[in-house]
Amino acid sequence: MRNQWLMLAACFWVLFMLMVASKFIPLTFRDKDSYSIKSRPMTWSAVAQARKLPVAEANVETLKVDQQPTGKVLEDTAHKPQIQIDRMELLRNVCRNASLSNLTHTTVSKFVLDRIFVSDKHKILFCQTPKVGNTQWKKVLIFLNGHFPSINKIPEHLVHDNEKNGIPRLSSFSKPEIQERLNSYFKFLIVRDPFERLISAFKDKFIINPRFEPWYKHDIAPAIIRKYRKNHTETRGLQFEDFVRYLGDPHRRQLDLQFGEHIIHWVSYVELCAPCEINYSVVGHHETLEADALYILKEAGIDHLVSYPTIPPGITLYNRTKVQSYFSSISKRDIRRLYARFKGDFKLFGYQEPDFLLN
Numbered sequence: 336m337r338n339q340w341l342m343l344a345a346c347f348w349v350l351f352m353l354m355v356a357s358k359f360i361p362l363t364f365r366d367k368d369s370y371s372i373k374s375r376p377m378t379w380s381a382v383a384q385a386r387k388l389p390v391a392e393a394n395v396e397t398l399k400v401d402q403q404p405t406g407k408v409l410e411d412t413a414h415k416p417q418i419q420i421d422r423m424e425l426l427r428n429v430c431r432n433a434s435l436s437n438l439t440h441t442t443v444s445k446f447v448l449d450r451i452f453v454s455d456k457h458k459i460l461f462c463q464t465p466k467v468g469n470t471q472w473k474k475v476l477i478f479l480n481g482h483f484p485s486i487n488k489i490p491e492h493l494v495h496d497n498e499k500n501g502i503p504r505l506s507s508f509s510k511p512e513i514q515e516r517l518n519s520y521f522k523f524l525i526v527r528d529p530f531e532r533l534i535s536a537f538k539d540k541f542i543i544n545p546r547f548e549p550w551y552k553h554d555i556a557p558a559i560i561r562k563y564r565k566n567h568t569e570t571r572g573l574q575f576e577d578f579v580r581y582l583g584d585p586h587r588r589q590l591d592l593q594f595g596e597h598i599i600h601w602v603s604y605v606e607l608c609a610p611c612e613i614n615y616s617v618v619g620h621h622e623t624l625e626a627d628a629l630y631i632l633k634e635a636g637i638d639h640l641v642s643y644p645t646i647p648p649g650i651t652l653y654n655r656t657k658v659q660s661y662f663s664s665i666s667k668r669d670i671r672r673l674y675a676r677f678k679g680d681f682k683l684f685g686y687q688e689p690d691f692l693l694n
């Protein structure tokens with residue numbers, strides 16, 4: 336009898352500890368291109384707790400994806416532009432390349448499932464990768480749910496309110512439901528040149544640093560500076576050089592855990608969307624967004640319902656001058672380390688190795 340009570344007490348204790356621990360695993364942060372005023376600033380005490388968690392616990396739930404081709408096996412490829420066919424073939428080939436497997440493979444963890452938004456009505460999965468026009472795609476999905484007469488009528492604050500915007504994350508479904516959606520839905524993501532993306536994230540979060548996202552300047556930047564600043568006479572805020580050294584560090588994982596979901600702005604596309612584990616239907620490129628958006632809408636079977644908002648000409652093009660100027664003061668060693676960490680993204684999506692920076 337006494338033993339049974341002890342067992343029961345032990346069970347409650349474990350349950351209690353799990354509940355406490357789950358509070359500190361940074362899975363509850365709202366995810367968005369830019370966090371709205373309503374989102375909770377990361378508190379540093381929670382962050383300090385998160386640091387103590389063993390690395391493996393950060394991605395508690397992982398999902399084994401075994402995708403069998405279902406339904407329409409014999410696909411009609413005649414109407415597909417060659418560039419899209421080539422892209423998918425390159426992706427599949429690089430995924431199979433064993434010498435790159437460390438940089439191209441990941442587990443389909445809760446972190447990945449949190450990135451993927453679902454439209455059940457139109458059987459679409461969209462993996463969100465910040466800084467490539469994601470807000471617009473979320474608006475497209477919200478509009479398709481039918482509660483707004485047009486995309487322009489969707490209030491800005493609703494777009495990133497993931498509780499109210501009616502586009503659930505894939506992580507909110509059960510395992511069989513997730514599997515079924517991964518197998519049969521249209522799946523897409525948008526990528527851009529990996530280095531230009533990092534510049535964009537740096538500028539946005541640490542230079543412009545919107546007032547409603549104070550944690551980039553007040554929590555994340557000081558933590559990076561403490562660990563990675565070389566020049567101790569430098570007293571300015573986070574410099575691109577510090578950021579590059581942090582990103583190029585193969586052992587930066589502990590710091591990433593502290594930063595929680597905010598790392599979505601700079602971790603690799605591999606880590607965000609698991610492109611070698613999930614059989615995406617289309618990968619759009621920011622550089623050719625105008626054509627790619629049309630193609631995605633068509634392939635998803637929604638081109639008669641919605642159109643992608645007009646893209647001002649030129650703004651999505653790769654700007655080598657900009658990349659060159661950001662990296663001009665960074666040491667070759669640090670640039671090579673950075674490239675080594677992001678090589679998977681370069682290879683998978685066909686972005687040219689930036690040899691003008693590396694050599």
Ligand SMILES: *[C@@H]1O[C@H](CO)[C@@H](O)[C@H](O)[C@H]1NC(C)=O
Binds near residue numbers: 403404614
């Ligand atoms: C991936 O999806 C395509 C159709 O989009 C299908 O032809 C192919 O067999 C799938 N591959 C796997 C491994 O499921």
Ligand SMILES: *[C@@H]1O[C@H](CO)[C@@H](O)[C@H](O)[C@H]1NC(C)=O
Binds near residue numbers: 432433434435682
């Ligand atoms: C695999 O990737 C490496 C490194 O990029 C490359 O040198 C090699 O040619 C690739 N192998 C195949 C079979 O594509």
Ligand SMILES: *[C@@H]1O[C@H](CO)[C@@H](O)[C@H](O)[C@H]1NC(C)=O
Binds near residue numbers: 434435
């Ligand atoms: C992949 O990573 C493991 C452990 O991190 C390491 O031991 C191995 O050498 C790496 N393989 C390649 C091909 O880089």
Ligand SMILES: *[C@@H]1O[C@H](CO)[C@@H](O)[C@H](O)[C@H]1NC(C)=O
Binds near residue numbers: 566567568569
């Ligand atoms: C260190 O930073 C200071 C202040 O910005 C600068 O004047 C100096 O040139 C830097 N030293 C090196 C070695 O980069």
Ligand SMILES: *[C@@H]1O[C@H](CO)[C@@H](O)[C@H](O)[C@H]1NC(C)=O
Binds near residue numbers: 649654656657660
């Ligand atoms: C490219 O970037 C440079 C430096 O930031 C800027 O001066 C130039 O206007 C940009 N070019 C285009 C076409 O946007």
